[in-house]
Amino acid sequence: TMSGNRYEDCCTVLNSINDTKTAPQELVESQQKAVMSTWWSLVQAFWKRFGPDPIREEKLTEAIKQWCLEVTKDYEAVSVCDFTSSWRDGYAFNCLLHSF
Structure with missing residues (x-):
């Protein structure tokens, strides 16, 4: 199902940035705080690598x-x-x- 794929994708993203505070379901449900927190973690990870x-x-x-x-x-x-x-x-x- 679509949400099953989204859930797995969210798990992959959270694992790749070592985020243990955000639940994948929060991203699937588009909870703003979780999305923004994850976005910020992604930006930091990319900056450290490609800045x-x-x-x-x-x-x-x-x-x-x-x-x-x-x-x-x-x-x-x-x-x-x-x-x-x-x-x-x-x-x-x-x-x-x-x-x-």
Whole structure:
């Protein structure tokens, strides 16, 4: 079933980022706090692996914010100013993914 696949996918994602606090079912049910927490963990994991060398030593949240601003600057409807309201509708995140 579709939810069975989603559940398994969520388990895989949570295991890959070593998240033991979030239940896979919370992601399947689209619980906002769980989704945002998992998203943040994914961003941190990718930053640690693929972030540019010159700014890797900056405070992670500030460096990621600057990186998000740079990557999404060509998308007119995106305004990344924080890690809460700027991401609520999912558009900034989709633009971030689309940039790759």
